Amino acid sequence: MAMTLRLDESEAAALRRRADLEARSMQDVARAAIREYIEHHSRTDLIDGILDRELPRYAEALERLGR
Numbered sequence: 001m002a003m004t005l006r007l008d009e010s011e012a013a014a015l016r017r018r019a020d021l022e023a024r025s026m027q028d029v030a031r032a033a034i035r036e037y038i039e040h041h042s043r044t045d046l047i048d049g050i051l052d053r054e055l056p057r058y059a060e061a062l063e064r065l066g067r
Contacts, residue, residue: 005030 007015019026055062
């Protein structure tokens with residue numbers, strides 16, 4: 001799928017510098033950043049969901065441990 005990404009001058013310059021440092025294209029760096037963002041937030045959402053479900057089961061024990 002093709003997509004247009006609009007960056008301001010400072011964002012474009014930072015992306016260009018990073019791509020040059022890594023000897024990669026700006027597109028490759030941007031795509032990797034998007035993948036990392038999605039993976040991180042997907043993992044965070046999963047962990048948050050598990051905690052929301054499981055913490056109430058252990059609330060009393062956690063409260064005792066906190067004393």
